[in-house]
Amino acid sequence: MNLVYAFAIAAQMGCGVYLLLSRHGMRILIGIVLLSTATNLLIFVAGGLRFTAPPVIEPGLEVLAAETANALPQALILTAIVIGFALVSFAAALMLKTYRSVGSVLTSDHADAEALGSPFDREAPRNA
């Protein structure tokens, strides 16, 4: 069972990295989304994936019954999903804003940061 998950995660991460290497802003964004969800799956599998009872303490008992699921990986993933969502939405907004002001989502057209204070700027006077 774990092997199936491992291959699924590997495939998803491969797709994520492939998209991340693209020049297209939207593909990069989707690549990040794929990578972060694959990571969530990884935590899930690494945390021990088994078919078990839900981690609920039955009335009358003081502790969890044996063979219940570990709630911690789920808590971790929940946190990671929330944080990942916030960052991806920010990145999407950033990409949209850049598209509106630069007029392109291709990273090959994004040269403004490199041009700012470039040492190859011919406008600037040489040692006067």
Added chain:
Amino acid sequence: MPEFMNDTMLLWPLAVPLATAALCAAAWAYPRAQKVASLAGLVLTLAASLLLLEAVMSQGIVTKQFGGWAPPFGISFVADRFGAAMVVIASVLALAAGIFAIADVRRRQVKAGFYPLFQGLMVGVNGAFLTGDIFNLYVWFEVMLIATLGLITLDRTRAQLDGAIKYAVLNLFSTILFLMAIGLLYGVTGTLNMADLARVLPQTEGSVALTVSAMLFLLAFGIKAGFFPLFFWLPASYHTATIIVSAVFAGLLTKVGVYACFRVFTLLFEVNDGGIRPIVAFFAAGTMLFGVFGAAIQWDIRRILSFHIISQIGYIMLGLAIATPLAMAGAVFYIIHHIVVKANLFFVAGAIHRATGTYDLRKAGGLMKASPLLAVLFLVPALSLAGIPPLSGFWAKFMVIDASFRGDMAWIGALALFVGLLTVFSMSKIWIEAFWKTSPRKAVRVRAVPVAMLVPIAALGAITLAIGFNPEPLVAFANVAADTMTDRAQFIAAVFAERQIAGATP
């Protein structure tokens, strides 16, 4: 009251900036109120962090368990000497930046949320320095990331948006790697508390998952800290931000990555086994060399300084690569010295921009005659960065390079000396171009630099001079801090016996 303070000591360096951020956000429409609240918050944060340092100095490692959960189950906060010193120096820098902001931050930038974001960044930074839980560290990294993204794009110029995309994508990738490392580590050990991990890991049999996890930690922190083959986001984005933001980033952000690296590779993994040491040494050498090479070609002050951040990170990592107690102490000293000096240089760059109207060294000039005070104030951090005695940088470099010659890595010490020489080249370039030569633009009038800019520059310069002329206390402090940092047993004992140490007598 003192008992209450003693019990909650660890929270205030976080709670104060968090409250200030909320206050500033609530006063969104009132820039003046935000400025006052921000300054008050920064002073209080500094006071709280000094109290914490005092407590750590007198009673050893201070810990706090949230929600009253017993140590391995809840989230712990831990402050040892290294962590507390980092919080203090971060708060000093934040206060300097807060004063600089009075003169530098424009109304439009305040409207874009400068103050709440700045305080939010401080929450993330202090949280990362104080947490004792590896997953919690990830959360603080993300808090920092979202605040920095807001700060970079403060003006929403095309260059800033472009820089922010590069910054965002590579840093998101780094936090994803970090999260993967945590997942694998949890799978092997079943715990996330750093003290518990330090206890469990030496007894755990080595496995592929563990090795991969260690490498992922190194890569993730390496991207954050700006190691040699991974630093490309830094010079692509730092120079686009407004100068005060660049200064704070330069001082703090990469150092948080370095700090996390030191924590993980002293407490959880041993640098000495598993072949991590040669990798770190290779990273350190490349970081020093390529950072300083990158700076040599640049003409924009911000870009020169951005590349020098990378170069200096190499020196700090050198300490971890050598991994003797002497080298660790040198690294602690180096981080503290470097935060002050690097941020100060960016502040000076801001002052040069204010005076001449440009960051481009080819267009600047004539500052020596027009503003001799600024020239002196530039010389202090510049010479300190290059490692000229008797300034703080000399002692920092001396400790690290001395350790490398005493250890088994003399070649890297020689390399560090060579890089120091090239640093002098870059600093003298700024000095000759901006200060010595006459201005190439005859008609341009040199503007006066406001007092609010000179005060933080002078204050940070005074710290550099104080460390330089009297290094002994800080050296002694760094030695003890390095010993505590590398002593796992002390860390574990402090976290697991919290109630006796924190003074919360029942």
